[in-house]
Amino acid sequence: MAKADDNIQITIQKALAGSQIAYSTLLDTFWNGVYGFQLKRTENENDAEDITVQTFSKAFDKLSTYDSNYEFRTWLITISKNIHVDLIRKRKKSLETNGNHDAVKKVLDDAPSAEDQLIREQNLASLLMHIKKLKPHYQEVINLRYFKELSYADIAQELNEPINNIKVKLLRAKKLLAEVIQKK
Numbered sequence: 001m002a003k004a005d006d007n008i009q010i011t012i013q014k015a016l017a018g019s020q021i022a023y024s025t026l027l028d029t030f031w032n033g034v035y036g037f038q039l040k041r042t043e044n045e046n047d048a049e050d051i052t053v054q055t056f057s058k059a060f061d062k063l064s065t066y067d068s069n070y071e072f073r074t075w076l077i078t079i080s081k082n083i084h085v086d087l088i089r090k091r092k093k094s095l096e097t098n099g100n101h102d103a104v105k106k107v108l109d110d111a112p113s114a115e116d117q118l119i120r121e122q123n124l125a126s127l128l129m130h131i132k133k134l135k136p137h138y139q140e141v142i143n144l145r146y147f148k149e150l151s152y153a154d155i156a157q158e159l160n161e162p163i164n165n166i167k168v169k170l171l172r173a174k175k176l177l178a179e180v181i182q183k184k
Contacts, residue, residue, distance in 0.1 A: 008072050016063055020168075026072075027056055027171075028164045033073055034080050041084055051087065055080040057171055130180045138173035145170055 008029070014022035034055050038048035059066075059079050066075055131139055144155045152170075156163040 005071070009068055012063065012066065012068075012072065015060070023060060024165065024168050026060075027168050030073055030076055031056070031164060031167065034076050037077055038080055038084065041081075047087070051080060051083050053167070053171060054083050057175065058083065060171075130177060133180050134173060134176055137169065138176060141166060141170045142173050142177070 008026075011022045011025050011029075015026060031052065035048055035052045038051045038055075039045065042048050042051065055076060059076055062079075066072065131142055134142070140159070141155060144150045144158060145152075150158065152163050152166050155170075156166045159166065161169075
């Protein structure tokens with residue numbers, strides 16, 4: 001096992017040096033473990049996938065803070081647990097603040113007003129302009145995932161790439177898009 005740990009540490013150092021292949025290797029190596037952990041906790045594939053993507057995004061952003069005295073998998077699972085706990089708190093708070101009255105009102109009047117529709121269209125137009133600032137391969141995965149609503153497997157098949165590459169590419173695309181939007 002020490003050999004595997006050494007390989008992971010070397011891969012982490014390469015990732016810190018900016019190697020995209022190293023990031024992909026870390027994602028490929030640990031994705032199933034984190035996803036499986038969250039699937040057991042949440043019992044919901046969508047939540048498990050979202051939390052796993054957030055876990056890797058946060059871990060890759062904070063990779064320089066990783067302490068090599070601990071197993072990398074343990075560090076990822078800890079991040080994943082914290083994200084899940086935050087999600088539960090957020091949902092619980094949302095339920096508490098809305099109360100029954102708001103929930104009933106929302107069900108009765110869920111049709112968007114003319115103003116809501118205009119705002120939504122303006123936001124979509126603005127988002128599309130930001131997406132067009134990304135490189136074409138990032139535009140493509142965002143389009144396939146969020147506008148055509150394809151699964152990761154379908155995107156991988158359409159682009160003829162491994163599914164983990166699609167996950168990483170989408171993760172990077174969302175991060176770059178967030179940076180473009182923040183610069184605005």
